Amino acid sequence: MKTTTETARALAxxxxxxxxxxxVKTQNILIDLETYTAKVSGFGAPRLLHEEENEVSTLPGKSGSFDPYxxxxxxxxxxxLLTSQEVVSFDGPERSxxxxxxxxxxxxxxx
Structure with a gap:
C-alpha cells in the first residue's frame, strides 16, 4: 500500500x-532499502505536456495535467501487485x- 501511494504521489x-x-512499470519503481520508500525511475523518454493537452483543474486557482498513458x-x-502475476505470462491460456x-x-x- 505504501509503495503504491508513494508512486501515485510521485506521478501526480x-x-x-x-x-x-x-x-510506468514495476521495473521502474525502486525501493530505497534504508527508508523503504518508493522511488520512480526510468525517465529515458519523458516529455512535457503542452497546455492544450488534457488540462484539468486540480485545485482552485491551480491547474495540472494528467496523461492517460x-x-x-x-x-x-x-x-x-494485486494479483502477484506478471503483465505477460506464457503459463496458461491467457497471456495478458x-x-x-x-x-x-x-x-x-x-x-
Whole structure:
C-alpha cells in the first residue's frame, strides 16, 4: 500500500509540472532499502505536456495535467501487485493480465 501511494504521489507531482513519465512499470519503481520508500525511475523518454493537452483543474486557482498513458500504466502496475502475476505470462491460456481484467469487468466478475 505504501509503495503504491508513494508512486501515485510521485506521478501526480510530475503531472502537476506537466512532465509525463511515459514508461510506468514495476521495473521502474525502486525501493530505497534504508527508508523503504518508493522511488520512480526510468525517465529515458519523458516529455512535457503542452497546455492544450488534457488540462484539468486540480485545485482552485491551480491547474495540472494528467496523461492517460501514465494513468493506464499505473493501473497495470496495481493489477500486478494485486494479483502477484506478471503483465505477460506464457503459463496458461491467457497471456495478458490486462485482457484478464478487461474480460472480468465486461463479464461483471471482477472480485
Amino acid at each position: 507531482y510530475f503531472h502537476y509540472w506537466s512532465v509525463i513519465h511515459q514508461d 501514465d494513468v493506464f500504466s499505473f493501473g497495470v502496475v496495481l493489477a500486478e 493480465l490486462v485482457n484478464v481484467f478487461v474480460c472480468s469487468v465486461q463479464e461483471g466478475c471482477l472480485d
